[in-house]
Amino acid sequence: QKEVEQDPGPLxxxxxxxxxLNCTYSNSAFQYFMWYRQYxxxxxxxxxxxxxxxxxxxxxxxxxxxxxxxxxxxFIRDSQPSDSATYLCAMATWSSARQLTFGSGTQLTVLx
Amino acid sequence: xxxVTQSPTHLIKTRGQQVTLRCSSQSGHNTxxxxxxxxxxxxxxxxxxxREEENGRGNFPPRFSGLQFPNYSSELNVNALELDxxxxxxxxxxxxxxxxxxxxxxxxGQGTRLTVV
Numbered sequence: 301q302k303e304v305e306q307d308p309g310p311l312x313x314x315x316x317x318x319x320x321l322n323c324t325y326s327n328s329a330f331q332y333f334m335w336y337r338q339y340x341x342x343x344x345x346x347x348x349x350x351x352x353x354x355x356x357x358x359x360x361x362x363x364x365x366x367x368x369x370x371x372x373x374x375f376i377r378d379s380q381p382s383d384s385a386t387y388l389c390a391m392a393t394w395s396s397a398r399q400l401t402f403g404s405g406t407q408l409t410v411l412x
Numbered sequence: 413x414x415x416v417t418q419s420p421t422h423l424i425k426t427r428g429q430q431v432t433l434r435c436s437s438q439s440g441h442n443t444x445x446x447x448x449x450x451x452x453x454x455x456x457x458x459x460x461x462x463r464e465e466e467n468g469r470g471n472f473p474p475r476f477s478g479l480q481f482p483n484y485s486s487e488l489n490v491n492a493l494e495l496d497x498x499x500x501x502x503x504x505x506x507x508x509x510x511x512x513x514x515x516x517x518x519x520x521g522q523g524t525r526l527t528v529v
Contacts, residue, residue: 306454332516343416343502343520344455388454397515398443398506399468402454 303327306389306403315412319376323389323403326370330391330401333365335374338386338405347387348374379410415439416505416521424527425493433488433524435503443467443506444486445518446478450499461486490526498528 306323313319321335332351336344348363350356350372356363362375372391376383386407390400415438425431437444443462447455457470461480475491484505490497504518 304454334516334518336520341525343418343522346517346519349517390454392516396468398445398460398518399457399470400445400447400455400504400516400518401457402447404452404454 301326302404303401304389304391304403307406308404310407310409312409312411313379315379315381315410317379317410319379319383319408319410321374321376321387321389321406321408323372323391324370325372325391327391327393327401328367328370329393329395330370331394332392332397333363333372334390334392334400335361335363336388336390336402337383338388340385344388379408381410381412384409416441416503416519418501418503418521418524420524421522422525422527424529427493427495427528429493430489430491431493431526433490433501433503433526435486435488435505435521437484437486437503437505438507438519440507441505441519442484442508444480444484445504445506446486446488447502447504447520448472448497448499449502449523455502458488493528495528498526500525 335348364373386405389403445460446458449455459469500523
C-alpha cells in the first residue's frame, strides 16, 4: 500500500465548475501538506502549503486538511481553462520536513 | 517561475553509460533535493543535500549519487544507466530555516528529461 493515495482521474469539468481533488494517507507522522500544480513538460509549482488541520484559502483555491481521517483536499472555485494541469498532493513528516512524499497526481481538464 | 534552474533540459543516453545533471538553487536557499518522476507518476525522493552533505536518502541504489557545492548548487550523478532510469529528474530548493512560509516548502526547477536507450 502506498503511503499517499490520490484519485488518479482524469477529471474533466466545464469552465466555472467547482473542482475537488483528494488524497488520503496512511502515515500519521505526516505534519506538512502541500498541493502542487504541474503543467505538461514543466516542474511542479507550489500552490498551497498547510501545517494544521482545517482550511486555508488563497484566491480561488482552498486547501483542507483532516488529520483525524488522514484526508486532504484541494478545492478550486470558478475553474478556468488555464487550471488544466496535473495536481499533485505532497506530504512530509516533522523529522524529515523537506523530504516530500507525493501522490501520483490527478490530471484535470477544464473545458471552455 | 521559481529561481531554480536545471541543465540540460533533455538528454539521451545509452544503457550502461553515466550521466550528470546540474541544478542551481534559488537565491537564499541552502537545501537542495532531487526527485525522479516517471511518466504518469508523482515525483519520488532520491536524496537531499544541506550544507554540502547528504541529509536524507530515499529508496534508490548507490549508483545514484550527488554533490552540493559551496554556492548551494548541486549535481546528480547516475552510473550504469538502466532503461528504467528514463524519467524526469527534478531538483527542488528550500529556504534557510526561519525564512519562507514553512519548513517543508520546496520549489522545483523545470526538470531534466532523461531517456535511456
